[in-house]
Amino acid sequence: AFFDFYEPANQLGGDYFDYVALRDGRLGVVLADVSGKGISAALLVSRLSAEVRYSLASQPSPGAAMARVNRVFCKPRWQDRFITMGLGVVDLERHQVTLVNAGHMSPVLHGRDETCEVVSHDASGLPLGVELDMEYRETTISLAPGESLTWYSDGITEAMNHENRLYGRQRLFDRIKGSDEGDVIALGERILGDVRQFVGNRAQSDDMCLVCLGRQG
Template sequence: MDLGNGRVALCLGDVSGKGVPAALYMSRALNELRHQVTSGDSPGEILTELNNHVSRGETSGMFLTLFFMIIDSHTKKIYFTNGGHDPMVYYHAKNNKAELISSAGGLPIGIMEDQTYETGEIEFGAGDVMLLTSDGIKEQKSPRGEQYGSERLQQILERCAKEEDAGKMIDAVMADVLGFASGRPPHDDRTLVCVKILGS
């Protein structure tokens, strides 16, 4: 979502449950998130308000994990928070290293009212990469029952991030996951969001 003034909001979420009820729950949460994003608040404040709105009167037992960030081209920083979602994989071009960003955030959205979500920040540079995944990526199992895991994601970014654009990195990750699975079907959806900083 383009927020203007060189700021872009981006998120990836996953609802507990399946089918129409889960789709309706996600739609409601996204509508409220779009409303909150226009407030100009920090990601942590936005998720705090979103959680209160979604939790209020909720009796379905469903909840939402959500990683939310704002990329600001003026400050050269990424402001982020995490509502119980898988950590972001962040690739630093200057030293060719990828790390898991698990700081800042809180519980999944919709579990309990009056939770406070913190905001973290990262200063970015040209060539840096942000990778968000659904849990179906890291939890994909091989025929021997081993999970794909986070370390393999970090390794593949370190191998291809310098040369490839975001679309080709997604292709490379999916090819690696499918090769690891060796025909074993996924137990959950496999979603990837990749952003590469082209200039700073």
């Protein structure tokens, strides 16, 4: 089961989120954050969307797809712009997810024993558009019944209240730990409700994106 939420801070957000159906039946989950705001960021997101879809269709692996997208954004026309991106390719039959990370927030695995583990943090590569020959490592995990995987953008953890305090990763982890096994709808709504309660009436300053994938027990 999936839960997803995306809300830009303004009409031209710099976050990108998408599902990409692959020909072999697997599903790509993409979260990205482009540098800058406004029209220039929106144009960059549009190009990124096209390149991600083409790369996932044409390359032999998620790591190779990420490397191809990186080469595109290392070209001179994109100089001084960079993108953080997290990619997950989900095999729904095998209950496996292959993760590749280009400097984005690492996803969180919630186990049945109430543990929260940051996945593939050590395998994270540089953001897209920084180093031409960057190779991106893959991490494959299996979801057991009752486990879930949560992707998020920094708009969640850096949400700020009226006292200028950040929501933070620890509070996010605490909300994930308290969730029902594999019920990602309840998990997503729990996180968003807590973020809204924390922020109060302060205006949203950054795009927010949250994606939860779970295998029910």
